Amino acid sequence: MKRSPLLNGRRLETHVTLKPAASNSWQDGHPHAVEPESRRESEGAEVTTKSYYTRFWILFIFSFLAWFEGAQWNTWGPISESVSVAFPGWGAETVAMMGNWGSIMFVVGIVPMCWFMEAKGVRAGLLACAGLIAAGTVMRIIPFATSSDVFFTVMSHLCAICVGLAATMAIAPTIAAVWFPPEERTTATAVSQVLNQLGNVGSYLEPLLVRSPRNGTTTEEIRSDIKRLLYIDAAIAVALLVAILVYFPKKPPLPPSVTSSVERYDFLTSIKKVFRNRDPLLVTISYGITVGIPLTWFSVLNFSLLELGIHQDDAMWVGLLAVVASGASGLLAGRATDLVYGHVKATLLALTEATLACFFWFFLLAWGAVAASRWQVYVSVVGGLALNFATAPLFMELAVEVSYPCPEVVVGGMLTGADNFVGLLFLLLFFIPNIGYEWVTYSLLATGALAIVPLLLVRENYARSSIDRADIHEASTTLT
Structure with a gap:
């Protein structure tokens, strides 16, 4: 079923009224307004717009998730030498395949993920993305209880698949449209894209936690370093999921722009x-x-x-x-x-x-x-x-x-x-x-x-x- 365009294309008249915003709580999903209300009228149809402080919290959490996803796509490349020593069954092909899973699963899963995000909204879509990443990183540390290298390899592949399916960046323009006024939309999209790209920098910091197979470092020491890194990754992923569960509204009480209110x-x-x-x-x-x-x-x-x-x-x-x-x-x-x-x-x-x-x-x-x-x-x-x-x-x-x-x-x-x-x-x-x-x-x-x-x-x-x-x-x- 088609949905009608904005107000049947009729011209809008704008009247801006400066007045204090209603006091609302974080718990009920109504954050404090920081800009004046704007009412636009067109032959009886009125759209009231308002921007909120919490749009920056929304952008921060989303961009942090985008950064973390970018880092997870490139988990193994910066420590490939250490991984090859710690897990002898791994080689250049295994490390390369871990990275390839991201692109493969993104292409495979982008259509159903976009359908889900469009049907259920921003909150449900982002919970799905964060849930996939958290599930993958947690699955990756389960084999540490068994000391099975084969089990660890399988779970690492599954983690890479989950991260690839989490099409987080597809929702970037929606976050900007739902929460940000017109003069900030492109900037908001750019921030999340930049943080996703900077995730590569985060992955290149991994050698600070994982020692290279030089200077007498033993295999067990390297395995211990890798375990610590993956435990940290799982903790960050779960923390992000919890943060989104606690507070990430589907949309603000009032739209930041006229077109944000249009179906x-x-x-x-x-x-x-x-x-x-x-x-x-x-x-x-x-x-x-x-x-x-x-x-x-x-x-x-x-x-x-x-x-x-x-x-x-x-x-x-x-x-x-x-x-x-x-x-x-x-x-x-x-x-x-x-x-x-x-x-x-x-x-x-x-x-x-x-x-x-x-x-x-x-x-x-x-x-x-x-x-x-x-x-x-x-x-x-x-x-x-x-x-x-x-x-x-x-x-x-x-x-x-x-x-x-x-x-x-x-x-x-x-x-x-x-x-x-x-x-x-x-x-x-x-x-x-x-x-x-x-x-x-x-x-x-x-x-x-x-x-x-x-x-x-x-x-x-x-x-x-x-x-x-x-x-x-x-x-x-x-x-x-």
Whole structure:
């Protein structure tokens, strides 16, 4: 059944009244308001909007879960040497498969998870994500009571599957739409995406807890370190689940914007609408190509850098700088979009072209056309990845706008599913015998070049924001 668009498309008049917010308690799910109520009337239909302090708590818990999920996707890579010694049955293939489960299960489970989130709401959806992650990390420590390496390996695979099924980032634009006013939505989406990316940094801190098999460290000592790490992971996952159970409302008492109060299409109708509309499809294709390959390349960056004489120790710093720079660029891009709205497509084209320039520079270094030096490798790789990641929140915002009034979770799931699918195909190419690594630089160039074409064909349309920001341009505002 189709749900009617906002107020039958009639013009809104805005009247803002400053008055104290009602005193509400955390227990009853009615947090304190921090901004004035805004009433918008249209021929008898009235929408009252309000923002709440607790939107920052909601964003904090969600972003922390996104960060933790990102760290769990990359649990074993940073301590692969230690794991191979502690559990002799493990090898490079096992460690790689643990990471691959994330992309595989995300692609497999994204449709049912998006349906569940759309049908049951933000709270139920996030509880499902946190529950899967908590269940997986707890299952992973159960074998420690039996001392069975085979049991531990099986449970570790199941944990990776559960973490992959928890499609947490698909709900990011929904959190922003349900809890944040129009001038903060892109920033809120960027914060959670950045924290998810910074989860990789968290995983690279694991060697602080797990000793490497050097300097006389025994196998039992390494196994003990790994157990301690996994116990900590399980404790964090359970604590996050409890925090969401204690306080994470489905939605605020009053919506932060007019469009937040509008019923969206149901799940099946949304799928049909999206696949019949060329603009969301073009944005999805461009996003999948633009973001999917570079973010996946980051997990195997060492192999490309080794070809240029950059070994593991230096490659670690390239990776860390790239993640930090990506986080900063994502936040800046999101905030700038909120402050200066209406230029998302132009900004995306500029960032994509700048990314392509950096990756072309790296291509010249890899092929010897330009004499490679350490600073050039750092700048081309870190700059390319940072500029590339800055496009992520903007793509998400543009996709939601051109798909409105389809639910944000459907759009977010479609985009994150696309980039995980492309990333999975990229990783599968490494299993081709004797393929080498030269093809990777071609893939990076294709990332920028092929993504620009569908993006140019997108018809820019700010259907949602034109309603929410109408009072800035055309409605009368009265303060009393």
